[in-house]
Amino acid sequence: MSRHVVVQSIERVAADVLKGLADEGASTVHEADGRRGAFTPELRPIQSGARIAGSAVTVSCHPGDNLMIHAAVETVRPGDVVVVTTTSPSTDGMLGDLLATSLRAHGAVGVILDAGVRDAAELREMGFPVWARAISPQGTVKASPGSVNVPVVLCGQVVEPGDAIVADDDGIVVIPFSRAEAVVKKAQARTANEAAKRERLAAGELGVDMYQLRPLLEQLGVEYR
Numbered sequence: 001m002s003r004h005v006v007v008q009s010i011e012r013v014a015a016d017v018l019k020g021l022a023d024e025g026a027s028t029v030h031e032a033d034g035r036r037g038a039f040t041p042e043l044r045p046i047q048s049g050a051r052i053a054g055s056a057v058t059v060s061c062h063p064g065d066n067l068m069i070h071a072a073v074e075t076v077r078p079g080d081v082v083v084v085t086t087t088s089p090s091t092d093g094m095l096g097d098l099l100a101t102s103l104r105a106h107g108a109v110g111v112i113l114d115a116g117v118r119d120a121a122e123l124r125e126m127g128f129p130v131w132a133r134a135i136s137p138q139g140t141v142k143a144s145p146g147s148v149n150v151p152v153v154l155c156g157q158v159v160e161p162g163d164a165i166v167a168d169d170d171g172i173v174v175i176p177f178s179r180a181e182a183v184v185k186k187a188q189a190r191t192a193n194e195a196a197k198r199e200r201l202a203a204g205e206l207g208v209d210m211y212q213l214r215p216l217l218e219q220l221g222v223e224y225r
């Protein structure tokens with residue numbers, strides 16, 4: 001049996017749940033899921049202002065080789081986010097506007113790439129959002145096997161195929177498939193609560209009062225002079 005597989009069929013998070021997650025954004029969703037799922041922030045958005053949520057199509061590549069991203073394209077369905085890892089660290093430019101055009105044609109809403117990206121200007125012009133470790137002109141080959149839709153580990157998180165990915169200017173969060181629906185509800189409740197707090201803060205109320213922090217400050221021995 002091969003160690004390398006392309007799993008063609010995965011379960012996906014419902015479109016209305018993904019829309020709810022995208023509306024809430026990475027930080028709120030992370031808080032709503034008990035402060036879980038945040039990627040360490042080495043991967044940065046190459047654009048500003050994009051906010052996406054999608055079901056993860058995962059790709060494990062040999063460093064410097066984008067063969068498996070090409071192989072992944074036919075497994076992509078509308079609303080997916082393609083999550084690419086390499087089997088050892090790499091900043092080579094594994095994806096550019098051509099691959100992005102192909103992924104978009106199959107419905108991908110963005111790419112999370114633990115490697116380098118190139119054609120940055122064209123990708124921004126296309127409005128195709130990418131979060132990557134580096135921007136690099138370094139080209140890659142199409143030669144080595146890897147896998148599509150297997151569990152991958154990147155930036156401190158495990159991503160299973162079909163998990164929900166939320167990404168925006170703050171960074172990237174993964175929500176396990178089984179929790180996505182519950183998390184969107186908690187995130188919406190949190191946002192409603194924050195709206196009330198924002199109004200109070202805008203009116204001048206102090207955070208130390210709103211969060212009842214004065215006893216804590218006292219207990220910690222903080223002296224006001």
Ligand SMILES: O=C([O-])CC(=O)C(=O)O
Binds near residue numbers: 095
């Ligand atoms: O062609 C490649 O291998 C990567 C690239 O620049 C593109 O997708 O446009």
Ligand SMILES: [Mg+2]
Binds near residue numbers: 096097098118119
């Ligand atoms: Mg190119």
